[in-house]
Amino acid sequence: MEPALLPRTQFDSLIQALSQAGYRVFGPTPRAGAVVFDEITSADELPRGYKSEQVPGRYRLAHNGDARLFDFVHGHESLKRFTFAAAEPLWTIHHDGQVRFDANLPDGRPTAVIGARACDIAGMRVQDRTFLKGRYASYTDPYFARRRQDLFIVAVNCSTCASTCFCSSQGTGPRVKEAFDIALTELSDHFLLETGSEAGERIAGQLPLAPADPSHHAQAANQIEHVAKSQMRRIDNDGIYELLFDNLEHPRWDDVAARCLSCANCVMVCPTCFCHREGEVAAMDGLSSQHVRQWDACFTLEHGSTHGADLRPQVKQRYRQWLTHKLGSWWQQFGVSGCVGCGRCITWCPTGIDLTEEAAAIRAQPGLKAT
């Protein structure tokens, strides 16, 4: 389908078409001073007229009353929660007599998410390399695969960005390139709508679309170009694995450790962090038990604990573990950076630690050794 225009006043038609096709429809919605994804039934629930101010360690939503729906950029949540659940049962053992292990695969009800950004989709594609069998993964995670397969993505090309954004540096945005069903670019009164899959075509076919003319395409392209140019942060990925692993005793790790609370906010908001811990929830009668997993973080002491010994007792060691993996050894493991440039870890760090600055500080003075 050729890109076409969806009037902003007709946005509900998209929500309805998805809902009638059997999807649970999620979209961004302002809540308690931030934007979170929630199930929505109307465009009135979207963050109409909201902007976000994002700087290291600070996120504030402001309402300016205009009609635009997606200028808030992003909240702390990425697409990750829809493909890799924050907590979920993996299987249940029944041992009332014969022992039986039953998988607890996610229910099959498909989900549509409106408002995924290029960085979110890039994050999902990075996680594909961890969780889907292929060149980088030996096993498919059926829980991730099931959710991923059932996900309908309405992506949004960013028309503005936060000061913490650096997707253009990481080559992941601001334009959405792949893995979407429908992509929208918000113009003055319309959305320029493109389809990226057959499922997207089917939904688009039910919408009151109008033809787009070259001026709409130009406006969309200019907007995206402007976003890319306005980004100030960047990461120099050239030889970054060697740089970081040649500098494991660099004094900068002590410096950042003095600012790091080891709270794991950065991990929780990261679209690519995949660590999870597994545990048991045994039934009160003792005859069955659920084996559950939940997101974990290398900032916890337990993460590095091996038969009771803590491998990374110091915050410096835990921050170093995170950063060297995220920016460095991810390349060795998955052929891509673990950072998609969404900037969430910078915004949501309580003390405003900026990983781009940390990496740059080591690059500026390689070879220093802490005494």
Place this chain on the structure above:
Amino acid sequence: MSALPKTNPYLPMPAEVLDNIEEAPGINTLRLRLSDPAQRAAYSFLPGQFNMLYLANVGEVPISISSDPGEPEIIDHTIRAVGRVTEGMVRVKEGETLGLRGPFGTGWPMEQAKGRNILVITGGIGCAPTASVVGYAHARRDQYGKITVLHGVRKPADLIYGERFESWCRATDTVCRFASQETAPGWSGRTGLVTELLGDLEPGAMDGMTMMCGPEVMMRAVAEELISRGRPIEDIYVSMERSMQCGLGHCGHCQYGPDFICKDGPVFPYARVRRLMPVKGF
């Protein structure tokens, strides 16, 4: 080869406890057999690989396989009670059912070692992964050269697997040497570090493949000593240990620089881990 359900590698397979043998206080060998005949028939493993064992209501832990891959229907795991799950596991009784997923990880380089001498160096309270090396080579005696086992402990009382060592020592072309950092009445081994045993070895003992398991500081000291004695680094292998919760390369706990211990290891060529081993906190 794994017998895991292809559709869900997270799902354990029921495995019956055939026997629970106490090796030493708090150290038991569980002899398991997959309950499902089809899964049993599909299961095979290499020495050095591990399984995830699950104790109902308590949890799952990675345990290396210590029995012979030639008999993959009977799977032995030597377990030291060090945590909540293993404390429970050493107490299971014959006839009970555990969950088993696996095998996972890389095995020892038994193919490359064919026709060569094998030097096995272990340390600490006991090292089941290397038991599989010696067992494997003894079961295929004509395929391997001399086997030398060096075992280091902190104090003589830590020396377990007494019977196993005795049977090794009696085997053809096999030499066992022991070192303890502390001495005690009746200690006949060397008093000192396991590295000091290297100097007393018969000619040729170091000429083949070296396979090590134990504390990283020990493995590193031995590896560097071997290298300084002119041994090629390609002939040195180590078995690494980290927290592992999935065995699949998904849960992230066993990140080790460019590798995941669970799938790129646990057995590594020393060259692969040499750079990170001296760094504290990795």
